[in-house]
Amino acid sequence: MDAQTTSPQPHHVVHYVNRVGWLRALVLGANDGIVSTASLMTGVAASGAGSQSILLSGVAALVAGAMSMAAGEYVSVSAQSDTERADLAKEKKAIATQPDVEWAELRDIYVERGLTPELAEQVAEQLMAADALGAHARDELGISDLATARPVQAALASAASFAVGAAPPVLAAAIAPAGNAIVAIVGTCLLCLVLLGHVGARLGGAKPLRSIVRTLLWGGLAMAVTAGAGRLFGAAI
Template sequence: MSDDRAGNSDRPDAPDLANHPRERPDEPHHNGLGARLNWLRAAVLGANDGVVSTAGIVVGVAGATDSRSALLTAGLAGLLAGSLSMAAGEYVSVSTQRDSEQAALAVEREELAATPQAELAELTGLLEEQGITRELAHEVAKQLTARDALGAHARVELGIDPNELANPWHAAWASFVSFTAGALLPLLAIVLPPHGWRLAVTVVSVLVALVTCGRISALLGNAPVRPAVVRNVAGGVIAMAVTYAVGTLLSATGV
């Protein structure tokens, strides 16, 4: 009985837990991480820009005048201009990226049709460069080619997933919405409170928003929290300090 148990422990199908540990639950092993990070990038950039740029505008104007209508006009102008600019910029940028990816895929598609053996050898070489033996690399390359030749070359050679090309409209809308949401906070904070509380409420609200945004972006991106928060807060403080100083100076000189 003891021999049978010993023999069973050496079976090739017995799991080797020492050499094959379970995946840690906190590691990003799921698909679509690149797409999620692209959305995160657009949303975080939009929200940060909305908070910081609009806060800079209204705080700068507040340094020059206490007129609620002037603050509201300047804040709304900054909100609309910024959100539309961010959306247009993201659309153009991501459209260019998508065009480049599609052009690269078109070239790869033509090469696969014209010289399939050369492309198989190229894929084998790329896999071999990743530390796989040539025999195994060749076998893997053949299986990948048989299953999805274009997808295999796109991922290994070009670093592109043909099924997850960047969508410019998604990026544009994400930037527009996130910028608008971020910009509304300093705009409302500067126009709603009484005169004596406007600046303090705006500064505190902006700092809380930047801390929250930095923390969320770091957590979703599996990055350290403190550096992200410090960068966000430092950028916002500098922007508000500079614009307020400029507004105060212009008011003092009578411009």
């Protein structure tokens, strides 16, 4: 065999940290959809309401929750985007008016990260020449293509993940026999939380058991507290 066939092939390592942004939004939206919708429906059911009222509360929770998630995510990420643009504008002006000062800032950053002063000077000089604003955005401000705020994308992703999470409890209430709404909703919610915890852990490279226990604990607590409130105030009325 020649050297080319025996040499190791280059490969790309998949790092889980690259998934943090969208994975967090996905898990947060789905978990919120499952827990908040199932908890509200459980509370309504525990108050003694009829099947139609329980189902209506679930549909209302799904729609309102998805819109709330979309609006909240859009507003918060837009604020982040505005801040990023303002910082980039300041940095662009500083590079144009004080290039030596900005070069020194970049050099000092690389020295703090472990490069020798001589090498840091060379790296800073070459990066300033190639893409000064990109270098400062990445290494001074911490802004990169992976972390850039995208309000519309974040809003749509949050709304969709919430709706996907909220749908199973609503469907369970719709097909459950009369008088068994709470059992169907709680059972479906717990099953979905197990699946969500497992999938989230696998995508993030973590141990599934810890994630599953965590989601089950908080989801079960939320439903129990809401059901208690529904029973208390339903009886009072």
